[in-house]
Every structure is written in structure tokens, then in C-alpha cells.
Amino acid sequence: MKKCEEIEKDLPLYLDNALPSAEKQVIEDHLQSCPQCTKTLARLSKTRTMVNNLAEVEPPAWLKQKIMTRVHKEAEKKSLLRKWFYPLRIKIPVQIFATVCIAVLAVYIYRAGEERMKEVVPSSMPAPVAEVQKSSLPESKIKTSADKALPGEEQSIKIKERPEEMVRQADVKAKDVNKQIASGVKADEYDGAPAVKSFDLSGTDLEKKKESSAAMKAGGTPPMQSSIPKPNFLVRAANVNAAATEVEKLLVKYDAKNIVKQVAPARVTLRAELKNRKMKDFTERLGTVGMVEERVAPGTEENIPVLIEIINN
Amino acid sequence: MNSKQRGGEDEDLQYVILCRKGDANAFDVLVERHQKKMLNIAFRIIGDYDEACDVTQEAFVSAYKSINKFRGEAKFSTWLYRIVVNYSKNRLKQLRGATKNADICLDDLGELTTKGKNNPSLIDHSNPGTQMERRERENQVQRCISSLDEEYRDVLVLRDIQGFSYEEIRDILNIPDGTVKSRLSRARIALKDCLIKVIGDL
Numbered sequence: 001m002k003k004c005e006e007i008e009k010d011l012p013l014y015l016d017n018a019l020p021s022a023e024k025q026v027i028e029d030h031l032q033s034c035p036q037c038t039k040t041l042a043r044l045s046k047t048r049t050m051v052n053n054l055a056e057v058e059p060p061a062w063l064k065q066k067i068m069t070r071v072h073k074e075a076e077k078k079s080l081l082r083k084w085f086y087p088l089r090i091k092i093p094v095q096i097f098a099t100v101c102i103a104v105l106a107v108y109i110y111r112a113g114e115e116r117m118k119e120v121v122p123s124s125m126p127a128p129v130a131e132v133q134k135s136s137l138p139e140s141k142i143k144t145s146a147d148k149a150l151p152g153e154e155q156s157i158k159i160k161e162r163p164e165e166m167v168r169q170a171d172v173k174a175k176d177v178n179k180q181i182a183s184g185v186k187a188d189e190y191d192g193a194p195a196v197k198s199f200d201l202s203g204t205d206l207e208k209k210k211e212s213s214a215a216m217k218a219g220g221t222p223p224m225q226s227s228i229p230k231p232n233f234l235v236r237a238a239n240v241n242a243a244a245t246e247v248e249k250l251l252v253k254y255d256a257k258n259i260v261k262q263v264a265p266a267r268v269t270l271r272a273e274l275k276n277r278k279m280k281d282f283t284e285r286l287g288t289v290g291m292v293e294e295r296v297a298p299g300t301e302e303n304i305p306v307l308i309e310i311i312n313n
Numbered sequence: 314m315n316s317k318q319r320g321g322e323d324e325d326l327q328y329v330i331l332c333r334k335g336d337a338n339a340f341d342v343l344v345e346r347h348q349k350k351m352l353n354i355a356f357r358i359i360g361d362y363d364e365a366c367d368v369t370q371e372a373f374v375s376a377y378k379s380i381n382k383f384r385g386e387a388k389f390s391t392w393l394y395r396i397v398v399n400y401s402k403n404r405l406k407q408l409r410g411a412t413k414n415a416d417i418c419l420d421d422l423g424e425l426t427t428k429g430k431n432n433p434s435l436i437d438h439s440n441p442g443t444q445m446e447r448r449e450r451e452n453q454v455q456r457c458i459s460s461l462d463e464e465y466r467d468v469l470v471l472r473d474i475q476g477f478s479y480e481e482i483r484d485i486l487n488i489p490d491g492t493v494k495s496r497l498s499r500a501r502i503a504l505k506d507c508l509i510k511v512i513g514d515l
Contacts, residue, residue: 012501013494018479040505046515047505050454051473059352063366064344067373068337071344074378075337 004030007037011044230296231269232306233283236313237290243310244268246289254278254285257303270308279304325389332380340377347390348373350475351397357470358401359408360459368404372397387484394485398467405463450512457507465500472497 007030013019014027031038237243244261247270251259256272274282286292291313325346331339351372356365376383376396383392458466467486471477477485482493508515 008502009498012498015501016497018494043505043509043515044501047501047508048473050450050508050515051458051469051504052476054357054451054454054474056349056353057356057362057365059348059369060366063352063370064341064348067344067348067370068341070370070374071340071377072337074374075335079335 004034004037007031007034008040011037011041015041015044015048230307231309232294232296233286233308234293234295235286235290235308235310236293237310238313240266240268240310240312243289244270247286247308247310250282250285250289254282256282256306266312268310270310271305272308273303273305276302276304279306323385323388323390326385329380329383329389332377337377340373340380343389343393344373347393350390351393354394354397354470354475355401355404357455357458357474358398358466359405360455361408364404364408365401368400369397372400375400391481391484394471395487398471398485402463402467453511454508457504457511460507461500461503465496465503468493468496469500469504473501 007027010019010023010027014024017024019027031041235243235247241263244263248259248261251270251272251274254274255278256274258271258273260271262269262271283292283294286308290310325343328339328342332343348369352365352369355368355372356362359365359368372393376393383389458469461469468482471482471485472479479490479493479497482497483490486493488496505515
């Protein structure tokens with residue numbers, strides 16, 4: 001026979017009728033002869049009844065409302081999530097879409113930039129050469145044997161008419177040559193090559209070849225754009241010729257030297273050498289002639305070579 | 314008591330499916346069906362009506378959020394009750410941790426939070442004297458339930474108050490059958506001893 005303690009352990013389950021029949025029988029046998037355990041069973045039963053009788057609480061009316069309010073919020077979130085993260089019902093997160101968008105945008109911007117570059121680059125390489133070729137060149141006083149030394153007409157013009165400008169870009173050695181050219185010394189007394197080299201990047205060899213062919217077909221060589229200086233000022237005026245005359249007057253007024261004028265249809269190019277201290281005033285007065293665009297800042301030497309291009313607006 | 318919950322088919326399932334499809338209104342039915350039981354489980358575990366309401370709310374919202382995780386291995390209600398039991402246990406730990414009242418002293422006869430001032434259903438309208446007596450008795454029982462170890466209390470609440478079967482308790486608490494029985498056995502003995510201590514002879 002089991003002890004009371006062991007019986008007591010099983011009594012709660014006996015109460016539930018949850019014991020195997022053999023154990024149940026043992027307990028029933030014990031209870032008949034044990035008032036202590038019978039009392040315990042009664043107490044357990046009473047306990048269960050008391051617990052069972054605990055009143056149920058009713059949910060407040062707002063509980064469901066509150067729950068449903070929050071559930072609807074969650075549902076919105078869920079549907080938003082579905083919209084953003086699975087827009088095509090494929091599990092492609094929105095980040096991938098963003099990445100693709102950025103990539104497309106980047107390509108687009110790159111393309112746009114390229115087009116703009118195309119616009120900018122050619123205009124920064126103006127074609128005074130072509131104009132020079134077309135122009136009658138009445139001012140080219142020093143049309144000397146340099147023509148023979150140089151491949152084409154335009155080359156000779158460059159040397160004669162824009163010596164100072166060339167000098168600025170040239171190395172020291174070439175500068176000497178050019179200065180002498182500028183000061184009226186005959187260009188043919190010198191080897192044309194160094195002078196050309198000073199402002200032409202195409203190199204001595206090429207120049208020499210051109211030299212040799214220059215005598216046979218003067219003026220037939222292709223324009224050499226790399227040697228063309230950019231205009232310092234671009235003046236837009238309604239009447240190009242009138243404006244050119246105005247500018248010319250201005251240059252004279254400000255003691256400009258070596259004024260060279262080249263006329264082409266709808267375009268006049270003026271070259272001159274200005275004193276540094278007159279530069280500022282001249283720039284200001286230039287504004288009265290037309291719309292001035294300063295392209296390349298003039299140098300800072302004593303005598304500044306300037307190139308003014310006047311075009312029709 | 315829980316006879317309505319029995320039966321071969323889970324009547325909640327169609328609403329669960331609707332919820333999964335995004336129909337939040339279908340959840341309304343589920344709340345309506347189970348809120349009372351959820352609240353009572355929480356109330357008896359925690360011993361505080363307001364906290365129980367809050368926990369019930371949290372449990373339902375949490376259930377909705379993770380409704381896709383319900384696999385239908387057990388009944389939906391069982392799954393819901395498991396959530397509310399866990400939330401209640403956690404809330405009780407927080408509350409006890411916060412008040413540093415880890416052990417509820419049986420000799421402490423101060424007012425328990427189970428007082429039914431917020432709960433109209435606890436008020437018996439028959440007789441003022443009986444009502445007082447009954448409320449006092451319920452307070453004592455609840456206090457004893459609250460004094461039980463966590464694992465005993467859960468089983469006792471589910472079995473003796475909510476009337477769940479051993480199988481349901483096993484599923485809700487996710488413990489073996491034998492453990493359900495042994496815990497229930499000890500819980501009843503402990504509760505009986507507690508009540509004798511508090512009330513005197515039963």
C-alpha cells in the first residue's frame with residue numbers, strides 16, 4: 001500500500017479522472033481506509049470549485065475597436081510594403097529599382113554632358129585661319145620671302161601679323177626669332193623652322209617637309225588649327241564693319257601698336273599690342289561698341305597682344 | 314466550457330485565409346470570437362484587469378502581424394492562446410521586475426490589483442453583502458494563483474479556470490502530456506495549501 005504522500009500526489013489527477021484504472025483503484029482502496037487523504041481530496045475538490053467559480057471578466061467595448069484600429073494600420077503598412085517591395089508581385093526590393101533608376105539617370109547625364117562638350121570644344125577653336133585665307137589681307141605689309149620658307153599663306157601671316165602672340169607661347173629660343181621677325185627683320189634671314197616650331201605643335205620634321213613643298217604649292221597646305229590663338233575678346237555688334245572701325249579707333253586712342261585688321265564676311269578680326277596700363281580702360285570702352293565676351297584673359301606683360309574678333313549678332 | 318472550441322474543423326480558418334489575402338475586416342470576426350477568452354487568460358495570469366486588456370490587445374495585433382506564420386498544425390485559437398499566454402508571462406515579469414515584488418508575500422493582505430473596480434462583470438448585483446464576500450473570496454483565490462510558480466500557474470489557469478483539455482494545454486504551452494499532468498497536480502496541491510493558509514479550513 002502506498003503512503004499518504006504518494007497518494008496525495010495523485011489525488012489532483014484522480015479528481016480529473018485522469019489516472020489509469022489500476023492507479024485509480026489503488027487510490028480508491030486507500031481512501032476507504034484513510035480519512036486524512038479523504039479530507040485532502042475534499043479540499044482539493046473545494047479548491048477546484050473555487051477556482052472554477054471565479055467570475056469571468058468581460059472585455060470592454062473599446063478593446064475590439066482598439067485592436068481593429070491597430071490591425072487596419074498594420075494592414076495599410078502591409079499593403080504599402082507589398083506595393084513598394086513587390087510592385088510586380090516579384091520579390092524585387094525597391095532598392096534594386098532605385099539602383100536601376102540611378103544608373104539610367106547617370107547615363108543620361110553623361111550623354112547630355114557630352115553633347116555640351118561638343119558645343120563648347122569647336123567654339124574654343126575658332127577658325128581665324130579660314131578667315132585669313134579668305135581675306136584680302138591688305139594689312140599684311142611684311143609679305144616677304146617668309147612665304148617661301150613657310151608652307152602656306154596663312155603660316156606666313158601668322159608669323160608676320162601675330163608675332164607677339166606667338167612669342168608668348170614659344171620657348172625662349174623661338175622667342176628671339178619671333179621678336180626679330182616682329183621688329184621688321186626679314187624672316188627669310190632665319191631658318192623658318194624654329195619660328196614655326198615655336199607655335200606649332202606638329203614638330204620640326206613636319207614643318208620642314210612643308211617647307212620643301214611650300215615653294216611649289218604655296219597656299220595649298222591645310223590649315224593648322226593648333227597654331228591659331230584664341231581671341232581675347234569677342235564683340236557682337238549689329239554692324240560689324242562699323243564696330244570694327246570703332247574698335248580700331250579705340251585701339252588708336254589707347255596707343256595700340258601693330259594694329260592689323262582682317263576682314264571676312266560678317267567677321268572682322270583685329271590684332272594689336274596694347275600697353276598694360278591702358279588695358280583696363282580699353283576693355284571698358286570696348287563695352288560701348290557691342291556685347292563683349294572675354295574669352296581668354298589677356299596677358300600681364302608690358303605690351304599685351306590682344307586679338308579682338310567682331311562678329312554679327 | 315470550451316466545448317465550442319472543439320470539433321474537427323477549425324472554423325477560424327476561413328477568416329485566417331481572408332486576413333492573409335489582405336482583408337483586415339475578417340480579423341474582426343476572430344477578435345470577436347476570442348477576445349473574451351484571451352482577456353480572461355491574461356487577467357488570471359497577470360491578476361490585473363487593465364494590464365490584461367493591454368496584453369490582449371498586443372497579443373491580437375501581434376497575431377495579425379504574424380498571421381502568415383500560422384501553419385495550421387494546431388487550431389488557430391490554440392495558436393492565439395499561446396501568444397496571449399506568452400505575452401502575459403512577459404508582462405508579469407516586467408511588472409514584477411518594475412515593482413521589485415518578485416515574490417508575492419502571502420501574508421501581505423494589501424489590496425490586490427485584481428479588484429474589480431474596472432470590471433463590471435465582477436460586480437454581483439444580487440446582494441451587497443454577498444457581493445462583498447464574494448469579491449473578497451475571489452481576491453484571495455486570485456492572490457493564491459498569483460503566488461504560484463509561473464509554470465504551475467499557467468497550467469492551473471488553463472485547466473481549472475478556462476477548462477482546456479490536457480491536449481489543448483499541451484499544445485498551447487508546447488510541453489509534453491506528462492508534464493502537463495505533473496504540473497497540474499502540483500499546482501492544485503500548492504493552491505489548496507495556499508487557500509488553507511489564507512482562508513483557513515476549506
